Amino acid sequence: MQSIRIKQVNEVKISKYILKYTFEDWNNLVESDVVIVGAGPSGMTAAYYLAKAGLKTVIFERRLSFGGGIGGGAMNFHKIVIETPADEIIKELKIRYIEPEEGIFIIDSAEFMAKLATAAIDAGAKIIHGVTVDDVIFRENPLRVAGVAVEWTSTQMSGLHVDPLFISAKAVVDATGHDAEIISVASRKVPELGIAVPGEKSAYSEIAEELVVENTGKVAPGLYATGMAVCEVKSLPRMGPIFGAMILSGKKVAEEIIKDLRNS
Numbered sequence: 084m085q086s087i088r089i090k091q092v093n094e095v096k097i098s099k100y101i102l103k104y105t106f107e108d109w110n111n112l113v114e115s116d117v118v119i120v121g122a123g124p125s126g127m128t129a130a131y132y133l134a135k136a137g138l139k140t141v142i143f144e145r146r147l148s149f150g151g152g153i154g155g156g157a158m159n160f161h162k163i164v165i166e167t168p169a170d171e172i173i174k175e176l177k178i179r180y181i182e183p184e185e186g187i188f189i190i191d192s193a194e195f196m197a198k199l200a201t202a203a204i205d206a207g208a209k210i211i212h213g214v215t216v217d218d219v220i221f222r223e224n225p226l227r228v229a230g231v232a233v234e235w236t237s238t239q240m241s242g243l244h245v246d247p248l249f250i251s252a253k254a255v256v257d258a259t260g261h262d263a264e265i266i267s268v269a270s271r272k273v274p275e276l277g278i279a280v281p282g283e284k285s286a287y288s289e290i291a292e293e294l295v296v297e298n299t300g301k302v303a304p305g306l307y308a309t310g311m312a313v314c315e316v317k318s319l320p321r322m323g324p325i326f327g328a329m330i331l332s333g334k335k336v337a338e339e340i341i342k343d344l345r346n347s
């Protein structure tokens with residue numbers, strides 16, 4: 084059998100290429116159109132539609148993976164429930180499904196997270212892992228959120244005192260899930276924005292799905308909520324392991340930002 088010839092690359096060359104192209108990306112992303120915080124279902128769906136519309140879009144994700152709550156599913160079971168009209172999105176992304184009754188679609192969690200990430204990346208969005216957003220930038224006249232502060236998750240975990248980097252954005256999307264971390268920090272540190280975060284209610288799935296999508300959108304100039312963060316900010320019930328509203332909310336926030344940025 085013939086042996087496979089593999090190109091020989093030394094350690095210094097590997098390091099240089101990683102550094103050169105990483106910093107090329109970061110220099111570009113430091114002035115983004117849209118920063119999305121969190122690569123869960125709502126954040127990745129939003130990234131897909133925003134990037135598809137030609138906006139420079141980056142997701143900062145604290146963990147070294149994507150999917151947020153998708154992978155854990157319900158009690159770690161690997162099936163996800165989606166309901167009409169969210170099936171339009173899963174069909175657009177060619178996610179395979181079973182339809183046990185009209186309007187209900189069952190999909191695999193691994194395929195769901197992989198294809199959402201692929202769609203966002205193929206549309207032109209960047210997903211940067213291992214980065215935690217811990218604050219916003221704000222501006223006056225007019226008062227608005229104008230970007231975010233980012234730190235390596237590993238630095239945060241170490242408890243070292245290291246200042247963050249700042250990334251400017253025309254729109255910041257809180258897709259951090261149940262804790263609405265970015266909106267919470269903005270409400271606490273920039274009270275002039277007038278944001279209240281009353282917290283989510285207990286489960287009431289039948290009504291929660293519609294309410295999340297209805298209430299998705301801008302919470303202050305430059306700052307938007309999608310996914311479970313909407314429940315936290317608007318005091319809406321949680322819905323448990325059904326994901327239709329998460330991706331419909333991601334699509335809706337993208338449409339609102341596209342409209343707002345076109346009009347600005």
Ligand code: 48F
Nearest residue numbers: 121122123124125144145151152215216259260310311323
């Ligand atoms: O929690 P998550 O999946 O948010 P979502 O898009 O979807 C919620 C559902 O998964 C589920 C549900 C559906 O019925 O109830 O919970 O609203 O994803 C949030 C992502 O944000 C990351 C976190 O690691 C996760 O991947 N994240 C949270 N805070 C930060 C962050 C932060 N400060 N900086 C960076 N990433």
